[in-house]
Amino acid sequence: MVGVVLVSHSHEVASSVATLASGLAGKGHLAPVVPAGGTPDGGVGTSSELITEAAWRADQGVGVAILVDLGSAVLTVRALLAEGDVLPPAARLVDAPLLEGAVAAVLTASTGADLDAVEAAASDAWDYRKV
Template sequence: MTGQVGIVLVSHSSPVAAAVAALARGLAGGGPCAPILPAGGTPDGGLGTSAELIAEAAEAADRGAGVALLVDLGSAVLTVKALLAEDGELPAGARLIDAPFVEGAVAALVTASAGGDLDAVEAAASEAYTYRKA
């Protein structure tokens, strides 16, 4: 694959997904960033997850090197897994990443922006589980 890894943040809340994307962009160093798009809530602005919003964000984030999908809670995981199981619903190379939502998003964006491939983005995001706060 060529291009840059895109990132989609799947949350039950549109404001949460948008805020985490903005935070990640702000902490990524100020230079050009890989695409990071929120896919939060339902189309009518409610709480929940939307396969349609996730698929649209993944398509928009796709730059040819895969799309890392980070999720917040249970049904977001199930929705992404269902999309991955349906051929053609998500871009080729789309992958559900097991990582903390906030810390993983920042690590994924920094790595993708530096040119890391999808495996490197996944490793960086997943490594965020080991960050100690005390």
């Protein structure tokens, strides 16, 4: 299955979003969901080391969708992708809202969908209306 990595400036946010998305997907054939939040010392920020570790943990050989929260998270993932060999070969930065996109990505990945379908589902979350 496609893996999903959730990058936030906060360990608590990344972990909570991963827990929520996994819980909504239910038991059974759950896609790997790995949070990468905060800095290695527990502070607020982003960490290339934590992101890289999370991507390899989530990778099952068919792609990894990486969702991010804010500015430097985007820049950090882009820099890692530009290096070419730091992240799994089919890792992809997905332009989606973190929470809604994570839920859509995990649900879609858990059906066995490919990386393109997971990215599309997560990106479609930009259009979710709440009122």
